[in-house]
Amino acid sequence: MAVKNEGKLTSKLQDKAKGTNVAPPTPAQTIGAYLQKMAPEIEKALPKHMDVDRLTRISLTTIRTNPALMNCSMPSLLGAVMQAAQLGLEPGLLGHCYIIPYGKEATFIIGYKGMIDLARRSGNIKSIYAHPVYENDEFSYKYGLNPDLQHTPAMKERGEFIGAYAVAHFNDGGYQFEFMPKEEIEKRKLRSKSYSKGPWQTDYEEMAMKTVVRHMFKFLPISIEVMQSMAQDETVRKDITSEPKSVYSDEIEAEGVFAEDIRMDEPAPAGKQPEGEEDELAKVAKEFDEGKL
Incomplete structure (x- = not known):
């Protein structure tokens, strides 16, 4: 040796x-x-x-x-x-x-989780979340004077992805929700420089939910600092x-x-x-x- x-x-x-x-x-x-x-x-x-x-x-x-x-x-x-x-x-x-x-x-x-985290830091939002919607789910929504959203996911074989929605509950008891169909999500996806690679390919549902959350940001009571942080996206x-x-x-x-x-x-x-x-x-x-x- x-x-x-x-x-x-x-x-x-x-x-x-x-x-x-x-x-x-x-x-x-x-x-x-x-x-x-x-x-x-x-x-x-x-x-x-x-x-x-x-x-x-x-x-x-x-x-x-x-x-x-x-x-x-x-x-x-x-x-x-x-x-x-x-x-x-x-x-x-x-x-x-x-x-x-x-x-x-x-x-x-x-x-998506980063967007949620940034929104929560504002201090004015009690909770914020998003969910994908599939064709076999029970889903309905309406805007207007009495907005309402109902979603019951199918227990089996949920079918094709048809859209996503986001909901934010405020500390004062108010709330805001937005639904975006797949067609609109796809249009916004194609605007992204990274649509053909990265998270749009590996984490499509999360990016779809992020797209809805980001769209909803303009209606949320969040601080300038949070908006500046979110502006660093892409x-x-x-x-x-x-x-x-x-x-x-x-x-x-x-x-x-x-x-x-x-x-x-x-x-x-x-x-x-x-x-x-x-x-x-x-x-x-x-x-x-x-x-x-």
Whole structure:
């Protein structure tokens, strides 16, 4: 055994003498090192109930499970993670938010559970929820002076998906509900830059419910801060010190299309970053560009 180990050591020394180095780090390892380097800055953005180690670990797992994200720019990847941190949402399986590739940029998308969580933070909403509706369910609704919604899910074979609804109960006893048929959900889905990939393909029902909840936001008693947070849905940070930019900006500037929905996607102007944080982010970005990370 000693001879065998000695042989391995000799081989390693010979490789070193020949100038043979360990294989270069994989993209995942590089991203992991980058996230670790930025952990102190990410931690500053986190709410008290979230742990930076857990967030960076979940974020790295999310990136690893989508190979296309490996081709995105590093600043945009970190920017998406920072957005998740600032909003107190976890990317991945829980459905709070998603990080998906949009060209070479990582796009931050709020999920259904994330939308619900943001709405609850307003303090004026007692409860908020959404449900999908299928063709074999018992379902009826009406608007007007006496709005009413009734839904009894079928116990077996619910049939095809036909729509989704959302309900919000306010602290003062009032309520608001919205129903959206599948046809309308599909129209709004096609407006999304990520309709052919990401959560629209893996979590269709949740994205359908999110679409209804987002549409209902304009009728809810929620704070400006919550609206600004929700406005970060489907945005990209071109670099780690820039503000989130809607992926729909070009369409808005060129044609003004889909104004009803896109207006809510535009990120509100954010305040200046804490003193010293912007410099630290820029420093790390420079180190990465120079190959020091």
